[in-house]
Amino acid sequence: MRWACLLLPRLALDVVLRTRPDPQRPLVLLTGPALRRVVHSANEAARALGLHPGQPWATAQAIADGFDRIDHDESGVEQARELLAGWAYGYSSQVSLAFAHAVVLEIGRSRRLFGDWPTLEPQLRAELQAMGFSHRLAAAPNPWAAHVLARVRDGLSVDHDGLPSMLHRVPVERSGLAHDVVQTLRRMGLHDLRAVLAQSRAALGRRCGAEALRHLDRLSGLIDEPLACYRPADVFQARIELGYEVESSQALLFPLRRLTADLGAHLRARDGGVARFVLVLEHERRPASEVVVGLLAPEREATMLFELARGRLEQAQIPAPVIGFGLRADALPAFVPERRDLFDTRPQQGLPWAQLRERLRARLGDESVLTLEHHPDHRPERAWRAQAVQSRRPAPQLLLTPAGSRPGWLLREPQPLDHDVATIVAGPERIESGWWDGFDIRRDYYLVETVRGRLAWVFCDAGRHGPLMVHGWFA
Template identity: 80%
Template sequence: MQWACLLLPRLALDVVLRTRPDPQHPLVLLSGPATRRIVHAANDAARALGLRSGQPWATAQAIADDFERVELDPAAVEHARELLAHWAYGYSSQVTLAFAHAVVLEIGRSRKLFGDWHTLEPQWRRELQAMGFTHRLVAAPNPWAAHAFARVRDGLAADADVLHAHLARVPVERAGLPVDAVRTLQRMGLRDLGAVLAQPRAALGRRCGDALLRQLDRLCGHVDEPLLCHRPAEGFRARIELGHEVESSQALLFPLRRLTADLAAYLRARDGGVARFVLVLEHDRHATSEVPVGLLAPERDATMLFELARGRLEQARLPAPVIGFELHADALPPFVPDRRDLFDPRPQHGLPWPQLRERLRAKLGDESVLTLESRADHRPERAWHAYSARDASPTPHLLPTPGGSRPGWLLRKPQPLRHGVARVLSGPERIESGWWDGGDVRRDYYLIETARGQLAWVFCDAGRRDGLMVHGWFA
């Protein structure tokens, strides 16, 4: 088993249902010209009402009226298939979209990394189910046989020694043969590949053409033709058509969760992260509005991306009802996981500092979460600087080398010492600096214990012992 086929039997319907909070509500897809509208696909609830694929639109309206109708969007269907190709790229470097309604990938070289087929198959099914795609999974020695088997049954895994036995049971209309050749074979009474392969090759070529013989050779593995491989795009773009006007940001959380989950799947496949993405909100009679989501470090966890986007979206003001929702991510730097201890002492529900910082920024805003930076200045009030994530670091991280300890709480403005000094614990430490910028200071600093038992960092003018000013407190 060298190739796997992911067949998507109802991809067009899944593209719509995975964006709906209630996929059990009756829904149909419509296609065709305006004069001959037909039901392209119907979900289980709609089929229970009697609606079927291929029905004229007028017939469907006569049968039932309590169902949702959505126009078929071929571009969205193809975009979903490309998303699944991105996902498959995380398991194989050879992924192709050359087969209709399917994603085919080579797995022979991935076994040492991800395990054999019996390990991969259940893992893939869990991930595809979480993404909201109905699927069939099969494995075979070559991609053409894998695609043919997936059109017949689900879960088949055929090795080279049983390939011909399984091919013999494939109906000719499901084998990917040329359409004209299928009609000719059916008129000859040949219903499956076993009967076709039993015929003389020269006779089949004369009656059905060389295209049939080439396809039979592909299915049997007699030829190894190259396939055009898929390569992930450098940026991520996804869009959800809401189908109705949404006035509350809370109603956008379900499509937001789906978009961020798709982004996370794409990032995992390319082994990267995202540093910034934009939520684009479409309105009917108003210009589109954007909600940027910036991160201080690349991230790719689906839950984390959703929480950050949710915080930004809840702060945004919607100028008009939303009818469409997009997510754009172009800044995709490499992702470097955080180093963790083997025996992590962090509580189970605790958050590491980088994730907590990002959530606080998303909830409170960029200006409410500041970064402290040391500066090369001995004056305590100028030895540090606070800046937000929007601002670049104004100076290099140069640390002064103080001679004594520093308090954890530095007052913005020194205050007179109101209580007496019980004892002097250390000092004096003289700080004399700033003559070049007009902020000249000449101070003697002491670590004292006040009459109330507090530890304070006080100073006075150099050479004096009176007029003590409190500059900071120790915990």
Template identity: 60%
Template sequence: MRWACLLLPQLAMDVVLRQHPNPDQPLALVEGPHARRRLHSVNAAARALGLRPGLSLVAAHAIADGVRTAEYDPQAAERARQLLAAWAYRYSSQVSTDFAHALVLEIAGSRRLFGAWPQLRQRLDAELRELGFRHRMAAAPNPFAARALTNIGEGLFFDDDLLLPALAKMPIERSGLDPATVQALQRMGLRKLGAVFALPRAPLARRFGPDLLQRLDALRGAAEPPLTFYQPPDAFDARIELGHEAESSQALLFPLRRLTADLAAYLSGRDGGVARFKLLLEHERHSHRLQHPPSEIAVGLLAPEREAAMLFELARGRLQHAQLPAPVVALRLLAEELPPFVPAARDLFDPRPQQALPWAQLRERLRARLGDERVHGLAAHPDHRPERAWQPVLGDAPAARGKHAATPAPTLPATRPGWLLAEPEPLREPVARILAGPERIESGWWDQDDVRRDYYLVETARGQRAWAYRDAGGDGPLIVHGWFA
């Protein structure tokens, strides 16, 4: 087996930075009681100003007045780690969060799909950067050694024959042993892990207990304590608190892009799609008694999707048409309808132009911008009256066919136009010639909407072809019912 470890050393900081469009600005996370607030962690820009973890908030403001601060939230960091576990699940069915501030995943079974460690590492690195998480990676024959290797370098990989020599050179303070044990070993004059491996086991167990031996065996792969493996949840629920009041939908686009990207990562990990999700816009309490309930925006899709750009585009279209009853202070995305995802079939040599959108994406984009009721398909209906021979169908046939569905649309005869007018209107152009007709349509006596018409295919003086009628047996003016392309 081969295991990769993804160390997330600044997870709590990354959770805050990835929610802001300018992550390079100085930021410090604070914790502690109100009277003794201190810095839990700082980003690189704040460290360049002289701020350090453990510094009091008062001293931090004295050093760098106006530095941006946020509350340290360990629960938010753990939720982000669970999101990354869902993302990593696409690469391995054995993903564990048992190690603090890290993920481990078994990658031997992924070689055939994703390539050897250099290719897989490059792919993991690119996707983690896109998601906004700093990290270090290493791979080893067992998860415990992989976790230890992330403490000494980036991208390290050792096979079975090279693992023990590499571990022997590792400083014991980087090995992952608990601090009290490390301090006791250092007092004994031990500096490298190889020196600890060389000690007799029985005296070592009497001095430090069996836990140390189990840890050393796990590092060498002699014994592997069981791990708890991650199972993706059946729903996606994520929330971003803005830290300010947003009064327009434009100000919500950056957190919306982050939420839809997280949803796409979650869906990719579970190899599924989303058919419907909700945006919940949380509003500020304006008085002690008055509080607007969250505004709900439903985003429904005709077919399951999981591409981040498409999910963002659809959500943005719905959001821009929403009326905000009050300023928004938090944005939440909830997805519970997660059917299987089947990618659309593509030709090896795609005939579409490079910038052309696939039909499914274009359809969803139009629905988001124009509204569900304005984008629909057509289905044939068994009625001879032209205006009733077709019915709108929401969704794709056959998936959207229900009680309003009819038979599949037949091929139109050459004498029937593809474009019918919503309301027939008098033909105002002079008729150059009659190409076909008359064709009599007489129907509808059973529902008090009887029609008796003689239809003609005519060509106007401008060369346009129209489908026009007059009352059956009459010689009145022609009424245009449709045009030919």
């Protein structure tokens, strides 16, 4: 087995920065009780002003000005870890959140799909960067060693034979041992795992306890304890605290792009799609309002989801300033990719019909995009109707007609035939209907070929003498 660790050293800060249009603006996260607020974390711009973690809030206010502050949200950090676990599930079926501020995944069995570590590592880094998460990556034969090596140096990768020599260089402070155990080892003059592992096991057990020995055995691969594996949820829910009041839908596009990107990553990881999701607009003094985004077929591309949600959001009326923005998808059906030809003949900027249809519905409204459907009526001019496009519409019951007897081009109004008939190909076919609604007809239809070689669908009133009327042309 081979495991990779995604260490997230500043996850709490990234959770906030990835939702802000200007991540370079000075920002600090605050934690602690109201009278003892301290700086939990600060971005680079805030550190340049002299702010740093652990600093009292009163001191930070006295040192600098012109920076933003947000309360640290531990639940948001855990939601971000679950988001990353769902994303990692697209690379491995064994993903675990057993380590704080980290995600570990087994990558040995996915080698045939994604390649070896030199191929997989750049792909993981590119996607993590696009999602807005700072990270450190390492690969090792077991998840405990991968986690420790990621804390030591970014980009480390060792196999089973090279693991002992790499572990020997790990300082005890970064070995994952408990803080009191680290202090005990340092008092013994042991500063790295080489010195620790060289000691008598019995003596280490007496001084450091059985749990420390078990942790060292896990690092070395002597024991293999199972980890609780993550399973992607059947629903998706994410929320962004805006921190200010928004009155225009245009100002919501940046958080909307982030939310739809997270939804797309979740869908790709579980190999599914979404046919309906809800945008939740939170207000301060009134209940939250919702904007429903419905699709005719499941979709999972983040860019497509953003365009559809953007169209719906721009049409919606925002009843009050928005202070929080969320996205909820309760039904995630299976996704079947559109079948494409080996050599796609569409123009480079062309869109498949399904995507174009969804964009038109999002921009113009559901009732503005219509489709032609069969209607159970024998009268040709009433045998179809324009209906709003809907998903899972039950198929109408079709009336049986002779094969090949209906033209592809039906005239809006019948017109007299202005050419002589050369041959009667088929007919007569009598259509007599409509007595119940006052638009009754009684016609005899023929398929004829004119002297000009064109095939026409003509009729004359049954029992009457009159000119032949053309009702449609065959291609």
